[in-house]
Amino acid sequence: MRTSEFLAASMLVAVFLVGCTNTEEPVTANSEEAIRITAGIGETTRAVIDAGYGTDLNVSFARIDNLPAGTNWNMPSIDAIRTGGAGNTAITFEQEQNYLAANGVSALIGYYPRKTPEAGTANPLRVVYTITGDEDIMATEIQTGWLAAPFEVFTFNHLLTQLQFICVGSAEAVAKWTAVTSITIKNITTELTLSLDKTTGASLTAIGVANKSLLVKNCPAAVSVVGQATPRTGYLMLYPVADMGTVAAAIDLEVKATYGGEVKTLPVSITNIDGGVQTGQSHLITLTFAEDGTIIAEAGIAVWQPGNGGSSIIPPDNNKKSNSNRMNKPIVIATVAILSGFTACSDSNPTPQLVPETVVNLEGAIGLSTRVVIDSGYETDLDICFVRQDETGNTYGAWSLYKAVRSGGAGNRPIRFEIPQLYPVDGSHIRLHGYYPVENEVDPVTGKVIFTLDGMTDIMATGCLSATAYAPVRTCLFRHLLTQVGLVCYSDRAVLWGEIVKIEAVGVHTRQELDCTDESPRLTDVSSAEVIKNVIVQGITGLFLPQVDEGDALLDAQGYILLPASLPVGTDGNPLRLEITTTKDGRGNEIETVTPVSITVEDGFLVGKRHVVSLFFTTGTRIQTSFVGVEPWTDHDADELPI
Numbered sequence: 001m002r003t004s005e006f007l008a009a010s011m012l013v014a015v016f017l018v019g020c021t022n023t024e025e026p027v028t029a030n031s032e033e034a035i036r037i038t039a040g041i042g043e044t045t046r047a048v049i050d051a052g053y054g055t056d057l058n059v060s061f062a063r064i065d066n067l068p069a070g071t072n073w074n075m076p077s078i079d080a081i082r083t084g085g086a087g088n089t090a091i092t093f094e095q096e097q098n099y100l101a102a103n104g105v106s107a108l109i110g111y112y113p114r115k116t117p118e119a120g121t122a123n124p125l126r127v128v129y130t131i132t133g134d135e136d137i138m139a140t141e142i143q144t145g146w147l148a149a150p151f152e153v154f155t156f157n158h159l160l161t162q163l164q165f166i167c168v169g170s171a172e173a174v175a176k177w178t179a180v181t182s183i184t185i186k187n188i189t190t191e192l193t194l195s196l197d198k199t200t201g202a203s204l205t206a207i208g209v210a211n212k213s214l215l216v217k218n219c220p221a222a223v224s225v226v227g228q229a230t231p232r233t234g235y236l237m238l239y240p241v242a243d244m245g246t247v248a249a250a251i252d253l254e255v256k257a258t259y260g261g262e263v264k265t266l267p268v269s270i271t272n273i274d275g276g277v278q279t280g281q282s283h284l285i286t287l288t289f290a291e292d293g294t295i296i297a298e299a300g301i302a303v304w305q306p307g308n309g310g311s312s313i314i315p316p317d318n319n320k321k322s323n324s325n326r327m328n329k330p331i332v333i334a335t336v337a338i339l340s341g342f343t344a345c346s347d348s349n350p351t352p353q354l355v356p357e358t359v360v361n362l363e364g365a366i367g368l369s370t371r372v373v374i375d376s377g378y379e380t381d382l383d384i385c386f387v388r389q390d391e392t393g394n395t396y397g398a399w400s401l402y403k404a405v406r407s408g409g410a411g412n413r414p415i416r417f418e419i420p421q422l423y424p425v426d427g428s429h430i431r432l433h434g435y436y437p438v439e440n441e442v443d444p445v446t447g448k449v450i451f452t453l454d455g456m457t458d459i460m461a462t463g464c465l466s467a468t469a470y471a472p473v474r475t476c477l478f479r480h481l482l483t484q485v486g487l488v489c490y491s492d493r494a495v496l497w498g499e500i501v502k503i504e505a506v507g508v509h510t511r512q513e514l515d516c517t518d519e520s521p522r523l524t525d526v527s528s529a530e531v532i533k534n535v536i537v538q539g540i541t542g543l544f545l546p547q548v549d550e551g552d553a554l555l556d557a558q559g560y561i562l563l564p565a566s567l568p569v570g571t572d573g574n575p576l577r578l579e580i581t582t583t584k585d586g587r588g589n590e591i592e593t594v595t596p597v598s599i600t601v602e603d604g605f606l607v608g609k610r611h612v613v614s615l616f617f618t619t620g621t622r623i624q625t626s627f628v629g630v631e632p633w634t635d636h637d638a639d640e641l642p643i
Helices: 003-018 171-176 331-339
Strands: 037-041 057-065 078-082 089-093 106-112 125-130 142-143 154-158 161-169 175-189 191-197 201-208 212-215 234-238 245-260 262-272 280-289 295-302 362-366 382-392 400-406 415-416 430-436 449-451 464-469 475-480 484-493 498-508 511-515 523-525 532-536 559-563 576-582 593-599 611-619 623-631
Touching: 057 089, 106 154, 106 191, 106 201, 175 234, 245 464, 331 559, 430 475, 498 559, 532 559, 593 623
Parallel strands: 037 154, 161 280, 362 475, 484 611
Antiparallel strands: 037 089, 057 078, 057 106, 078 089, 106 142, 125 191, 161 234, 175 212, 175 245, 191 201, 245 262, 280 295, 362 415, 382 400, 382 430, 400 415, 430 464, 449 511, 484 559, 498 532, 498 576, 511 523, 576 593, 611 623
C-alpha cells in the first residue's frame, strides 16, 4: 500500500473514534485510476427492502464512455461480484475498470441477474428475461463519473413485486383440509425486457400476452391452525401490471387441496390490495381454509423474502438508508480491514448487524374474520386504541391504554398513535392489542375490557401482538367480533298491518368481555340478569310495510342489528326471538300489536358474518320467516353504525 494510503487510513481511524465520517482520497488529475465502487440493495417506493444479502451476488454492469457525445455502450457487459453483507459492500469487476484519462466522462449502470444483453451496442441496451417466479430482477440508477468526480454508492433496486402465501384455518377446518397440493397464479406475463438507457436509467417492461401460469414456490403442504404455529410461507415474484390485485385487475389463483378425503380445485381471486401491487413490495396473501370447504383470501404488506435467484434472507429494517457518501479508490478496502473489529456505523462490514427499531410503526386492515370475508371499505379515519404491556424480567407489567387513529381506506392503512410508542432499548418484549370502540377501559391487572352492546356499534380487535425492537410488528388486522343480522320486511297484505313501530331482539346478553392476552380475539359473555334485555333493531322504526306482490323481486334489508355470538344464537335450542310492534293487528284493525317471532338458521348466527332474514307479513296475523343468505359485512351510515 502506498504511503499516502497508510496516512489516509490512519487519519480515518482517528476520525472514526470521534465520529462516523467517511473520508475521500484525493485524485491525481489526468492520470488513469482504477474504478472502485460499492453497492447496496436498498429502498424502493413505498417499501423498504433491507440490504441483508449475506452471500456474494453475481451481477453485471453496462458502461458507456465519452459522454455526452458517446452513443454506444461497451460490449460485452461487465461481469462483477457484489460482496455479500448488509449495507454498501464492495463491487469487484472481473475485468478491472479504469477512469478515462483527461477527465473523460463514463456512465455505469448495474443489473441482476447476470445476463448478456441482446446483440448490438446502440442505446438503449436491452436484456431479455423469462421469469419462473423464483427470480429477483434488480437494477441500479445510472451514474456518471470521472477522475475529479468519482462514482458514488450504487443501489440495486427491486423491479418486481413479490407475493407470499400462507394457508391457515380453524382447528375444525384443519381436520377437514388434510393437504395442500399446489397454488397456481394464472394469466400472468413471464417475458420481460430490461432497458438500460444512458439518460433515464433502467426500466422493466412486459412483452407478449398475459396468458402464463406459475406455481407458487415453497408452497405450504398443509393448512396451519390459526395462532398455534408459524405457517410455512410460499412465494412468487411477478411483474407488477397496473392495478394488479384490485377489482380492476384481479389476481387469479387456482388452489388444489384435499378436503374430506377428496381433491378439490378451487378458484380464488385477490382483489383487496389497496392501490394494487407495487414494484419492490411484498404482499402477504392469507388463504383461510373454512370448515365448509371454501377458501377466503386477504392481502397485506410483508417483508421481502428470498427467492432462488441469488437472494438471501432479508431481515426487516425500516430505518436503514443507502449511504450517499462517496466511497472510492483502494482506501475503501483499507477502511474495511481497519474498522471491522469495531461496532461502528460502517455499512461495509460483511457480517450483517441487526439494527433495532425505535418507534412502533403499524399499519392496520379491517378485513378477515373467521370463515368469512368482511369488506374492508372503511373510507374515513377510525378512532381506535391499543393496550400495551411491557416485559419486566420474566413477567409482564400492567396494561396501559393509548389512543390512535387508523387512516381511512381499504387494505393496510397507517396507524397514528396520539403518543408515539417506542420499543424498549434492551430488546425486551412488548404486547399490543388493538380494539374498537375506544370508550372502554382496560383492567390494568387482568388485561380485560368490558363492552356493553347497543345493537348498532361494532366491536373489533386485533388479538395480542408480541414484538421487540429486533422483531417489530408492522401490520395488524381488526376482526369483527359480533354477528350482524339484516331484516327484510314485506307483505302481500300491507294494508292489514300498517306501519312498523319497532322491532326488538329479546333477551340479548349485552355485557361482553375481551381478554387482551388472547392471540385470537373473541368475546366472552359475562352478562348478569340485569343486563340481559331487549335491544332495538336499527333503521326500521316507522317503516311503512312495503307491498310485494307475487313475482316481485325480494327487497334489500331495511334494518339491522349487531348481536353477540359468544353464546349460540339462532340455533334450534336458542333461537333469535323478536318482538315486532305494528300499528295494525294484521286484520286491518287500528290497534298497536306486538307479534313474537323466532328465527333459526343452520349452524346459528356466526361471528363476523352478516345473515339476512326475511319477515313476510301475511294474512291471519302470521309473520313467516326465512333465511335468505350470508353476505359480506355491511358498512352502515356512520351516524347509525359508527364503524
